[in-house]
Amino acid sequence: KKHKFWETQPVGQFKDVGDTSLPEGPIEPPTPLSEVKQEPYNLPSQYEWTTCDMDSEETCNEVYNLLKNNYVEDDENMFRFNYSKEFLRWALRPPGFYRSWHIGVRAKTSKKLVAFITGVPARIRVRDEVVKMAEINFLCVHKKLRTKRLAPVMIKEVTRRVHLENIWQAAYTAGVVLPTPITTCQYWHRSLNPKKLIDVGFSRLGARMTMNRTIKLYKLPDSPATPGFRKMELCDVPAVTRLLRNYLSQFVVAPDFDESDVEHWLLPTEDVVDSYLVESPETHEITDFCSFYTLPSSILGNQNYSSLKAAYSYYNVSTKTPLLQLMNDTLIVAKLKNFDVFNALDVMHNESVLKELKFGPGDGQLHYYLYNYRTQSALKPSELGLVLL
Numbered sequence: 001k002k003h004k005f006w007e008t009q010p011v012g013q014f015k016d017v018g019d020t021s022l023p024e025g026p027i028e029p030p031t032p033l034s035e036v037k038q039e040p041y042n043l044p045s046q047y048e049w050t051t052c053d054m055d056s057e058e059t060c061n062e063v064y065n066l067l068k069n070n071y072v073e074d075d076e077n078m079f080r081f082n083y084s085k086e087f088l089r090w091a092l093r094p095p096g097f098y099r100s101w102h103i104g105v106r107a108k109t110s111k112k113l114v115a116f117i118t119g120v121p122a123r124i125r126v127r128d129e130v131v132k133m134a135e136i137n138f139l140c141v142h143k144k145l146r147t148k149r150l151a152p153v154m155i156k157e158v159t160r161r162v163h164l165e166n167i168w169q170a171a172y173t174a175g176v177v178l179p180t181p182i183t184t185c186q187y188w189h190r191s192l193n194p195k196k197l198i199d200v201g202f203s204r205l206g207a208r209m210t211m212n213r214t215i216k217l218y219k220l221p222d223s224p225a226t227p228g229f230r231k232m233e234l235c236d237v238p239a240v241t242r243l244l245r246n247y248l249s250q251f252v253v254a255p256d257f258d259e260s261d262v263e264h265w266l267l268p269t270e271d272v273v274d275s276y277l278v279e280s281p282e283t284h285e286i287t288d289f290c291s292f293y294t295l296p297s298s299i300l301g302n303q304n305y306s307s308l309k310a311a312y313s314y315y316n317v318s319t320k321t322p323l324l325q326l327m328n329d330t331l332i333v334a335k336l337k338n339f340d341v342f343n344a345l346d347v348m349h350n351e352s353v354l355k356e357l358k359f360g361p362g363d364g365q366l367h368y369y370l371y372n373y374r375t376q377s378a379l380k381p382s383e384l385g386l387v388l389l
């Protein structure tokens with residue numbers, strides 16, 4: 001039976017879609033903390049819970065290797081995400097993080113890490129309500145244990161630990177349809193290294209196109225066009241926070257970033273997140289901002305290449321520089337940093353520039369979900385101002 005587990009959870013159910021009598025907001029009220037289950041859920045007898053301290057080099061290595069070998073692949077098994085250790089430490093230790101929300105499952109005999117799920121705290125605004133949520137991510141069960149129904153008990157356990165911190169909502173994404181997406185986004189891809197993407201079989205030479213003609217089609221200038229375009233620095237955090245908060249206020253769902261959030265999520269971290277801004281040469285005002293994160297993928301089953309260097313559009317704000325020019329400068333920087341591809345979702349205002357910047361639509365979709373929070377109706381991707389890693 002499909003969605004056996006999700007039909008037991010406080011999430012929008014398919015049967016309720018379109019029922020405008022149901023109000024926007026929490027589906028269930030908070031439970032008194034004394035009534036939250038104090039002890040962990042039961043795992044199958046040969047497995048045990050473990051808390052993964054990402055500060056520990058050894059544990060971080062175990063998590064990295066579990067994900068490298070068992071995490072999400074595309075439908076054609078051409079790629080598998082290969083989140084780096086620095087990226088995982090960044091993604092899992094934002095302001096106010098809880099180590100207890102970095103949950104592993106070990107085999108009791110071998111002590112091998114066989115499954116993982118995480119949460120990090122976030123303040124997410126839904127229309128005019130700022131809600132404390134957990135962002136749930138990195139749910140991974142070892143390929144050899146996929147039929148043991150571990151995912152439902154792992155989801156219940158991370159939910160229990162989130163409840164213990166008096167948080168009752170969550171946000172998560174999936175490539176599969178579950179009850180019930182608040183919106184469904186499309187991936188778009190901009191070739192930076194077309195020869196490699198063709199060699200690995202992701203892209204194909206267009207009709208009547210030679211390889212040289214294709215390389216020329218995707219060629220980019222060797223420096224950004226916008227005067228005052230520069231890397232973000234620590235001293236820019238207050239201005240970037242103001243710029244970003246104002247920009248994100250227009251979307252139905254968006255993070256409620258403060259300066260400490262901006263410092264963590266958007267200050268450049270080598271090989272993890274890159275961020276640039278436009279400082280007006282005349283007024284020294286910060287008028288625009290763009291950022292992308294680094295998420296390589298293993299290339300599965302190709303003789304010549306083993307890794308894809310992919311950049312993912314993160315948060316972009318254009319108030320003076322046209323978004324088209326700002327994003328083109330981002331592509332230029334990504335190419336200079338030797339990325340093979342620049343990926344973007346059709347969220348916020350991205351859709352308006354993707355085609356002109358020579359992005360092509362991907363065949364994968366990304367569904368966004370809220371746990372224990374109903375929205376009046378599904379959002380358009382352009383109403384979503386939240387990028388989850």
Ligand SMILES: CCOC(=O)c1cnc2ccc(OC)cc2c1SCCC#N
Pocket residue numbers: 072073074075079080081175187188189197202297308310341343344362364
């Ligand atoms: C070349 C364009 O495709 C990707 O960059 C890519 C890379 N690795 C993946 C690993 C797992 C995977 O599972 C859905 C997809 C990819 C994709 S396409 C969707 C992500 C984006 N943009």
